[in-house]
Amino acid sequence: MINQYITALVTYGLKKGLIEEQDKIYTINQLLELFGLEELEETVTSKESDISLEQILNGMLDYAYEQGILKENSIVYRDLFDTKIMGLLVPKPSEVIKKFQALYKENPKKATDFYYTFSQDTDYIRRYRIARDIKWVTKTEYGDIDITINLSKPEKDPKAIAAAKHMKQSGYPKCLLCKENVGYSGRVNHPARQNHRIIPVQIYNQKWGFQYSPYVYYNEHCIVFNYDHTPMKIDKTAFGKLFDFVKQFPHYFVGSNADLPIVGGSILTHDHFQGGNYEFAMAKAPIEKYLSIKGYEKVRAGIVKWPMSVIRLQAESAELLIELGDYILCSWRNYTDEASFIYAYSDSDGNLLPADKTAESTSSEKLKLEPHNTITPIARKVGSFFELDLVLRNNVTTNEHPFGVYHPHDELHHIKKENIGLIEVMGLAVLPSRLKEEMEILKSYILSGKDISSNEMISKHKKWVEEFIPKYQDISEANIDLIIQDEIGLVFSRVLEHAGVYKRNREGQEAFLRFINYLNESHMK
Template sequence: MTAISNHVGTIVKLNPDYTQMDAVYLTNKLLNLIGDAALDLPGDADPLTNLDLMVKAAQENGKIPDSQAARQILEAQLMDLATPTPSRINQLFWDKYQAGPRVATDWFFALSRANNYIQTRAIAKNVVFPAKTEYGDLEITINLSKPEKDPKDIAAAAHAAQSGYPACALCLQTEGYAGRTDFAARTNHRIIRFLLGGKTWGFQYSPYAYFNEHAIFLDAIHEPMVIDQSTFSNLLAIVSMFPTYFVGSNADLPIVGGSMLTHEHYQGGRHTFPMAKAPIETQVEISGHPHVFAGIVKWPMSVIRLVSADSDELINAAEHVRQVWNQYTDETVDVRAFVDGKPH
């Protein structure tokens, strides 16, 4: 089998908008991307290895330059053909959701892996191991999956005209974006739309996952992260919609790091972290919220766990804790609510 015919098979398998009748059409689409000389290029049964062969052929045929960015852009374009359009993806997802949330997420996750949006080969390079501690078995992850920048791309980006589109890597406008030397290729990227708090949000997977089914829930509007009472309402609404997933939010403070503060978003997935397994060390009461169980978790950092069957009371209790903590200062242990007038 040739690389072209193998990839046509992958396209027909993954994208219901195509059938074997489209083989000639798809062959010509692929040749346009990688060059006519690749028509009889020997293929590989593994779709991703086959993808590598086509990208290499495109470079040899002069269709793309020898740079990491160019290769990644072409990879995404080749896999875009195997990916249904955004409207079709959303239709299929919500049709499957009727059979159960997990049916829908299993399908979307499998597709996001198969079309190489989730970088499975890169993620496999990560080092993950447990560490036994007095707080339980912690999970240590060394992230080796994100590729280093190609010096050629760095040089090209320095001379390229600056673009403000898309505004950031979490914007809906990344869906289908070709990419450039300073912005990741997203041609094969798809986002599920849903309503959250009366607003349109998106659900996607992280291309470089830290844990199983690492999902990102993002505001359709590019606006800064803000933690307030609506955050807790949104988080509970998401886990109600996707009950096999956890969901959480990073802090909205630059000092914490590790998050994209310019775009409102949450992260979740099908994973149970050690902190969720840790026991309650000390039970506490939250004034005015008698139906909320609260306790200090046995953990190396300050963690309060709230539990209640009443979601509204749980939201109100969480907001109470947030407001108190935002103003809390204890200089004896170097806890400061503000530094130089800025939240800390």
């Protein structure tokens, strides 16, 4: 069968344009060497194109394990080896870059269309795994929110975890975003990337890289990252970089995670943005209250109808938005409103500083304090206007809320406990894979009337179920899946409300306007 799989893979490479006809014999010989074979035997089979890439690779991996080429038959080791296989079909970085740049001269969208398809055809984005993700849309008062249960990102197996502990610690590549990942063979604690290619882009006179996320949580989910391994920082320059990218790729939005723990992303050590060709619920949400910010009358500004605290800025000039965005960010960094439990800083002992103490602190003194206020920014082009959404964030913790005051609270952890990053902020829930099995068990318990608390795996959902069951007159096999999905979506809506620094009640919105007044008063000083 290995001969059939080699023939099928080469046929796949030709069909997808990864190799040319002149590369066929060379590629076959590379694969023969990889599998310890001296020649390719003639096989009489059905058309090789009828075999899916997943079937081809699984067949090759099974053969490699049977022959002792693949030492461990677990997901981590199989992923390392099948990436090595695919790497034999992927053109050199220079060839991919030249093609992208040639298409870009015609049209930026043509270039990204090519590169996105290429990233899937090379199996860098594993289409067949992404298809397993469970996705649906829940209608909420804030619009249609996207929900995803992530099943495409494999969990490490115990053997790989144990092996990683005994491995020599490596700092190469420094992280998953570094340019050194291109062509890297990987190890048990770092994925293989022989099939990975990066497109260089110039962002604000700096060399950056452009690639797609291998887990594509939404259409054309891309990552733009600094070529240097440098920490994330939200500042005026960051706003400039966001709009520089939007100008080059106007069909994409781009945003950044916040730059503080708890409210930031999972990789704060490497400056990067995320973007793509997708319109999130937050982008569709309307401005519910227009604002006037002194000195920036040419900018249309307003508070967005969204569970989190969002200021939207719109103007034909991106430079105006950069200037106003920086002014709002700097003001927010130092803003304390004790009545709303918003504190800009705490001291070295963890004591939250009141407004007067913050005001008395010099710039050098503030550098020694622990900052709590930051912003999650998102930039896009809408018609002839540029837009900048500024999501106000605060990472203060208390004994009652050790994971964060503006973080999903304990009663929602049965659905979502993890940090609320850029993707969630915009209205796409990325929920843990455990929920797939838990919801299946929960469904059977609800339909049978069994005691949920009797099952350790789902007992944490008991209170939640007791809250939503009375809403429905009839729950049956026909509607139970939709009911559970809708209720999960509504929980995520509450998750975003918890993450909002200004609540969606009268007191919260009045406090939001106090900050806007602070912006106007500060500008007059």
